[in-house]
Amino acid sequence: MSGVMCDLAIIGGGLSGGLIALAARRMQPERRILLIEAAPALGGAHLWSFVDSDVGEAEKALLQPLVNYGWREYSVVFPQYKRALPFPFYSLRSDRFDEALREAMPAESILTGRRATGVSADGVVLEDGTMIAAHGVIDARGPADLSLLDLHYRKFVGYELTLDGPHSVRRATLIDAAADPAEGFQYMMMLPIETDRLFIEDVRYEAWPDIDMTDHGNRIVNHAARFGWRIRSSARGQAGILPIALGGAFDDYWNSGGVGVAKAGLRAGLFHPVTGNSLADAARTALLVAGAQDWSGAALHKLLHDHAARAWAQRDYYRRFARHMLRGLPVAEGYMMLESLYRMDADLIARFHGMRLGLADRMALSLGEGPMPLKAMLGR
Numbered sequence: 001m002s003g004v005m006c007d008l009a010i011i012g013g014g015l016s017g018g019l020i021a022l023a024a025r026r027m028q029p030e031r032r033i034l035l036i037e038a039a040p041a042l043g044g045a046h047l048w049s050f051v052d053s054d055v056g057e058a059e060k061a062l063l064q065p066l067v068n069y070g071w072r073e074y075s076v077v078f079p080q081y082k083r084a085l086p087f088p089f090y091s092l093r094s095d096r097f098d099e100a101l102r103e104a105m106p107a108e109s110i111l112t113g114r115r116a117t118g119v120s121a122d123g124v125v126l127e128d129g130t131m132i133a134a135h136g137v138i139d140a141r142g143p144a145d146l147s148l149l150d151l152h153y154r155k156f157v158g159y160e161l162t163l164d165g166p167h168s169v170r171r172a173t174l175i176d177a178a179a180d181p182a183e184g185f186q187y188m189m190m191l192p193i194e195t196d197r198l199f200i201e202d203v204r205y206e207a208w209p210d211i212d213m214t215d216h217g218n219r220i221v222n223h224a225a226r227f228g229w230r231i232r233s234s235a236r237g238q239a240g241i242l243p244i245a246l247g248g249a250f251d252d253y254w255n256s257g258g259v260g261v262a263k264a265g266l267r268a269g270l271f272h273p274v275t276g277n278s279l280a281d282a283a284r285t286a287l288l289v290a291g292a293q294d295w296s297g298a299a300l301h302k303l304l305h306d307h308a309a310r311a312w313a314q315r316d317y318y319r320r321f322a323r324h325m326l327r328g329l330p331v332a333e334g335y336m337m338l339e340s341l342y343r344m345d346a347d348l349i350a351r352f353h354g355m356r357l358g359l360a361d362r363m364a365l366s367l368g369e370g371p372m373p374l375k376a377m378l379g380r
């Protein structure tokens with residue numbers, strides 16, 4: 001294969017690239033799309049989760065066929081406080097993501113096991129020398145130069161565990177910080193899958209990006225023991241080190257991923273500054289591209305640069321929140337900011353997750369027992 005032509009070439013068949021391909025195929029089936037992924041499968045090895053209220057109706061329609069598991073509500077548990085929040089919570093596995101993309105797209109539109117070595121606004125060169133000429137290219141190969149940002153990290157290791165007997169967990173537990181608060185900013189996430197099967201993930205926020213798999217594994221075993229569960233087997237492990245952006249100049253980061261080339265996903269800086277999550281952003285970006293008529297390299301660059309730059313600017317409040325939580329407080333107290341956040345009005349919490357806080361919300365978060373001191377909000 002050499003000298004391939006297409007309307008849109010998407011480099012990176014991970015979360016963001018895959019969703020763009022799916023949405024673009026649905027909305028403009030007559031145009032030729034190529035999704036180029038270095039790994040043998042699309043989506044890597046992930047269990048991606050999101051809260052229903054993070055996304056709008058159109059994004060939900062895009063994500064719905066990919067969902068493996070859903071819960072009617074989720075809970076948070078802190079040493080002094082626990083609560084159920086009335087928002088559905090969903091998870092999708094990357095094997096379903098791969099399957100759904102292959103069902104939706106013509107076989108010749110997906111190139112897996114093919115690494116891009118050269119990317120420009122309207123062309124791609126693959127490792128085997130194949131040249132692809134595209135009306136426009138989107139680079140979704142994961143992070144650009146993260147060293148240009150002021151970062152903290154959210155690190156986690158999770159396993160799907162089969163237990164010796166049934167557990168009694170019914171809701172998705174987004175945060176369980178009830179045990180060992182003195183050990184630092186860490187908590188567990190728990191997702192019940194079957195009566196004797198659940199996914200447990202050990203999460204911690206730290207200033208350095210290394211991950212200690214053994215330590216995370218031991219904490220998961222201890223967590224199960226706390227509930228009196230005996231683990232029969234474990235499967236589908238995943239580990240992640242997500243960037244938490246405390247600051248940085250957007251344009252330097254954008255350009256570090258390739259000057260003049262349209263970008264999506266982590267490469268575009270589109271992730272939640274407090275959680276590092278990017279699924280809702282990836283779905284929004286996918287619909288933005290799929291709805292655009294002009295897929296030329298220059299038009300896509302402008303569309304996605306302006307979208308990402310606007311999002312970056314609007315998220316300054318969240319970077320301040322993360323800065324105060326992770327640097328302004330002693331390490332073992334950071335999670336208390338989350339504890340007081342989760343005592344607020346449920347709809348306000350949903351707007352926090354979905355990055356839709358208004359001025360009144362921000363004031364509410366800074367008054368009384370709210371999590372964000374006024375000084376930190378104003379950046380003093």
Ligand SMILES: Cc1cc2nc3c(=O)[nH]c(=O)nc-3n(C[C@H](O)[C@H](O)[C@H](O)COP(=O)(O)OP(=O)(O)OC[C@H]3O[C@@H](n4cnc5c(N)ncnc54)[C@H](O)[C@@H]3O)c2cc1C
Binds near residue numbers: 012038039114115142
């Ligand atoms: C284990 C894990 C779990 C996560 N869970 C959640 C979650 O629950 N909710 C949430 O919102 N966020 C979650 N995140 C954060 C974020 O959503 C993911 O990191 C997401 O996958 C980022 O999407 P992306 O498209 O930018 O990058 P990726 O999904 O990493 O996709 C980049 C793709 O580009 C490919 N690639 C790289 N170089 C080349 C090349 N030269 N040529 C061709 N292909 C190339 C890679 O193989 C990869 O498939 C999680 C992250 C991890 C690591």
